[in-house]
Amino acid sequence: MIEARQIAVTFNAGTPMETPAMRGIDLTIPKGDFVTVIGSNGAGKSTFLNALAGELRPDSGTIMIDDQDVTNWPTAKRAGLVARVFQDPLGGSCANLTIEENLALAHARGKRRGFGLSVSASVREEFRERISRLNLGLENRLGDRMELLSGGQRQAVSLLMAALQPMKILLLDEHTAALDPKTAAFVLELTREIVSERNLTTLMVTHSMRQALDIGNRTVMLHEGRVVLDVRDEDRRGLKVEDLLHMFEKVRGSEIDDDALLLS
Amino acid sequence: MSQIAFLGAIEVGFLFALVALGVFLSFRILQFPDLTVDGSFPLGAAVCASMIVVGIDPYIATFAAAIAGAGAGVVTAWLNVRLKILHLLASILTMIALYSVNLRIMGRPNVALLGETTVFSPLESLDMPMYVSLPIALAVLVLVMKLALDWFLNSEIGLAMRATGVNPRMARAQGIHTDRYIIGGMALSNALVALAGALFAQSQGAADVTLGVGVIVVGLAAVIGGEAVMNTRTIFRATIACVIGSIMYRLAVAGALNSEMIGLKAQDLNLITAVLVTLAMVIPGMRMPFRRKRKGGASS
Numbered sequence: 001m002i003e004a005r006q007i008a009v010t011f012n013a014g015t016p017m018e019t020p021a022m023r024g025i026d027l028t029i030p031k032g033d034f035v036t037v038i039g040s041n042g043a044g045k046s047t048f049l050n051a052l053a054g055e056l057r058p059d060s061g062t063i064m065i066d067d068q069d070v071t072n073w074p075t076a077k078r079a080g081l082v083a084r085v086f087q088d089p090l091g092g093s094c095a096n097l098t099i100e101e102n103l104a105l106a107h108a109r110g111k112r113r114g115f116g117l118s119v120s121a122s123v124r125e126e127f128r129e130r131i132s133r134l135n136l137g138l139e140n141r142l143g144d145r146m147e148l149l150s151g152g153q154r155q156a157v158s159l160l161m162a163a164l165q166p167m168k169i170l171l172l173d174e175h176t177a178a179l180d181p182k183t184a185a186f187v188l189e190l191t192r193e194i195v196s197e198r199n200l201t202t203l204m205v206t207h208s209m210r211q212a213l214d215i216g217n218r219t220v221m222l223h224e225g226r227v228v229l230d231v232r233d234e235d236r237r238g239l240k241v242e243d244l245l246h247m248f249e250k251v252r253g254s255e256i257d258d259d260a261l262l263l264s
Numbered sequence: 265m266s267q268i269a270f271l272g273a274i275e276v277g278f279l280f281a282l283v284a285l286g287v288f289l290s291f292r293i294l295q296f297p298d299l300t301v302d303g304s305f306p307l308g309a310a311v312c313a314s315m316i317v318v319g320i321d322p323y324i325a326t327f328a329a330a331i332a333g334a335g336a337g338v339v340t341a342w343l344n345v346r347l348k349i350l351h352l353l354a355s356i357l358t359m360i361a362l363y364s365v366n367l368r369i370m371g372r373p374n375v376a377l378l379g380e381t382t383v384f385s386p387l388e389s390l391d392m393p394m395y396v397s398l399p400i401a402l403a404v405l406v407l408v409m410k411l412a413l414d415w416f417l418n419s420e421i422g423l424a425m426r427a428t429g430v431n432p433r434m435a436r437a438q439g440i441h442t443d444r445y446i447i448g449g450m451a452l453s454n455a456l457v458a459l460a461g462a463l464f465a466q467s468q469g470a471a472d473v474t475l476g477v478g479v480i481v482v483g484l485a486a487v488i489g490g491e492a493v494m495n496t497r498t499i500f501r502a503t504i505a506c507v508i509g510s511i512m513y514r515l516a517v518a519g520a521l522n523s524e525m526i527g528l529k530a531q532d533l534n535l536i537t538a539v540l541v542t543l544a545m546v547i548p549g550m551r552m553p554f555r556r557k558r559k560g561g562a563s564s
Binding site: 053054055074075076077079080082083084086091092093094095096097101104105106108109110111113114115116117118119145 | 416418419420421422423424426427430431433434435436437438439440441442497
């Protein structure tokens, strides 16, 4: 379970560039929830995800993961609890390391690293078995550098990497945004499989309202650093993209002008 | 080039291969441009020589030199990760400070080791001249260090260090405390360089505060030169390239200085170095288009 209480972050505080990114976000995510997060540019989606991951320390507020206060934990310390897939397909892996080396890095997430061989014969077998389930033919390319893979293949491997070790929360940061529609659908389906297979608590930031309603069991809308909409299960089932748009316009008090939200 | 000049070049080539391995760790693995090297090389020489002349066992003195080098690396890394000083500047600050520290350690600008027992003294009892046995001994040592470094960089900790250099954000997300790995890697890098300094002082018979001038460029020349002549896609190959690069560099310098007709003299050494490094950096770039076609993206 994740509890974010009154999280506030202001960038460049005290300068003319002062930007409040989060103005007191309250969100409780029970175990097993799959939350999609939407909002226009600058709504605070990425900032919120960064705060949960530990990349950014909030100015005020607390973050609890399973009743443990992790607000002041750096990213590396939280890694045993949090797994993350980045938007940039290159961001979630090391381009000039091999596929199996990248998997080995993720395999040791949240564990003590030692002087033993990072890619032993036994873990290589495990990696081969796991990666073959992606049906991308990568099981025979474990020694290839990550940079040789396509964006979609990299995101699929990143998802696999995130799922190698147990976690309390999976953070997906618009992880299909940089992919073509067909690949995006494949990665999204893979996400759905992994999340349901392991009953993971998941937070997925997306730019697409369609996606936000289709996947997961709960949708949260952020606007100007606050939670302005939080619908789940029964209430969400009947919602259409148009309904979401109406709510969006209401909170913004203006016509929607973000093409990405309308078109996707 | 005479046989003695040739073997002398090989000897110094193997010695500076240790510097090259250290520079490879900082520049290539951690992507941390580290000029501390110009200070940690004479630091190793100063610590080792000062300890030997007061009667301390040369092996202990050499080990202490490596530890001192590690300390210098920690200072530079700490200035960078904790005090947030730009890596290049942090390393220059340590390098400058080490000049004074080295003078303090020795108490004077140089310490002679003539007649003292060094780690190379056992070689004198062998049935071959020193100019032959010394390069062989150093080759064995460099081989051992290279294999140890290969094993380290392929271990879980070493892999985490490589990830720290390539993609620190991803590394943190995998639970890697990148600051600690930068400090550890810089310590290891400068320990190797100080070890080279200690061995250099013992093989040349003196430690001098000015030994460090240009060591970083020589180390880089070896790393870049090695990359220019071979594919360095695996760690195993990359560390071989450091050793080969270092020896190539020394042979090129010895060749240039020994050929009568060009008319180069010892004082031209730094100019030759600069020209060689420039060539090593530019020539592979000019070949790049062909390489890419053949191998699908070669070394970068």
